[in-house]
Amino acid sequence: MPFTRGFTRRFPPLRVLSDEQVEDIHRGTLRILWSTGVHIEHERALKLFEQNGCKVDYDDMRVRIPPALVEECLRKAPSSFPAPARDPNKTLMIGGNNLCLAVAPGHKTVDSQTWEPREATRKENYDAVRVLDALPTVHFFSPYTPYFGFRGVPACMAMPESLAARIRCSSKFQCVGFSNDSEMFAIEMAKAVGIEILGTCAWAPPLALYRDAVESTFRIVEAGFCLRVVTGQVMGGTAPASIAGAIVTNNAEVIAGLCLAQLIRPGTRVLCKDFTAPMNMNSGAPAFGGIEIAIHNAASNQIFQRYGVPLDNTTAYPNAKVPDYQSASEKAFRVMTAGISGGNTLLFHGSVHGELTHHPIQAVLDDDMAGMVGRYMEGVNTSTEALALDLIEQVGPVPGHFMSAPHTRKWWKLEQFLPQAADRLTYPEWQAGGKRTCLDYARDRVQQILATHKPMPLTPSQEDAVERVLEEARAYYVKQGLITADEMREYRESMKSPNYPYE
């Protein structure tokens, strides 16, 4: 079960809403889009909406989208679409019964002994990408991956450097974000290397879209790439505290983004995202480990199946700080819910705590959990051979057994998923082996991957193109005043390693 091209669910999806509830939420969404509308700080976008029958208040930058236009745009968006990877064997199909998993990024890395956060180095960033490239259940890369930045790199260069590292060290499908026009360089890099990218349009809940997000949308869609429309709402803070209310606001935002993409270029491939978390009412931080997210995702998946539009589920960030029981349970509910309720993508691997930290050891542990869900989604094969009635009759009652049957030698491998870091030893074996845990096995696997895995290399001209675009970005940000002379000196210094760009 290599799972390198995503998981396919072989049974009907979980239904947590009645048909009537789905329609209530849909009608609520249409009402909010038409009566309340959304705030969009971008004149060109406002004009485009107005030309297509929306009510636009330019003073308030408010767009009210009529229900008929919403329905038309939902119809124009493809229900599934290919996501081509640099390695054609890793090209994905996003939508339908497929679930594709991606990297859950973090601002920083952690010390793998103390689990305390710290800034990643260039080498740690590149090594982390290599590990993720080797893991079969990491189907694609999300933006900012795996770290939001690394030592020596000015903050404004974090996005271009992230994409460069991912293109150099992975042949999988790539998603890109936006910050300070970084999407311009992402588009240029992708075109120069000859790859597809998934761009991002991110809302500022409730119901607001700022200029940089709209610019990113125009640039990505006009370049012919696919678009991920993301929110990021916190229930009780930037969305209603009730799950149904928070589905309506998330829906309204991502559907308004989908409409913008369809108005710019009809038929644009859009992946919407349900990105919701309850608020920790003590701290104000998102309670990313909350089970409420799973039920919110399941309900949203059901609604987007009605729309026929692929849906990305809330990134599986744990509230835990170490890969422990809490971390595993927080992640397991989320990935399993996405798997059985029809989520199409999920940022999953490697987050240690929220969006603040990421580590390859965690990613390796998550690879096992992801594989288990992939196996679950395969469901139950009830073919004649799988039912094995002839074999059961042939073996009969005790003392008969199945161990020597050719059927067993074939079918156990088809049915069992074998986790690589889980401890499955007996007590005596475990004691004799030094009482090693899944963390020890995960550390070993990271080392083994780093020692042996060789990503699909770029051609020399592709490599030149990546570095050329990075230089263009550096010059642009210096001109914008976003890189100081001191920062540039430190940055150049960090590039003098004989193993640049890898360390």
Next chain:
Amino acid sequence: MSSDILAGLKKAILDYDPDASAAAARKAVEAGINPSETLAAMTEAIREIGEGFNRGDLFLPDLVGGADAMSSATPIIQEQIQRLGAKTQSTGTVVIGTVFGDIHTIGKTMVATLLQAEGFTVHDIGINVTSDQFIEATRKYKPDILAMSALMTMTAPEQRKVIETLKAQGLRDGVKVMVGGGALTQEFADSIGADGYDPTAPGAARLARRLMGR
């Protein structure tokens, strides 16, 4: 009589009722109660909510509800103060906002509310605030403290930009700068020349008092 009115005002804030607190504030003005006494009653109420929050008995919606109730009464008393030319005591004045490119509001709002509970006069200038807007607010409100929030690694450098602009405009010496946000560290705050940093909202309120020398 005045004590009944002030008790009603305090109760309105403790009940998170902005209409009732505005009505009680108007009654206080009509009864000619000294605005300093009225503000003291309001601060006592919001401090009680702040203490309940810090103890874990109350939660964020209670804190923000109390702040809203207080905010609806404050302009009524401020108008009375201006009309009478009275002097009032405030712990200090703070301008607070989330930096340009960053639309995260919750942490900033929590800090603003807890600062109010500490008796600060707070001007919350919102999210996605450019350095020019921070400078404009600094000139307008002449705050003792300028507080900036940035959740994202990519937007944290905006805080440096604001501090550099304050320096360039000759405003830096007149204001203390405190910074916060999920991606920040003390090391970063030191590197950009901020006067203070704290990773939590209650800690930020205590930090503000320290910066005021209290």
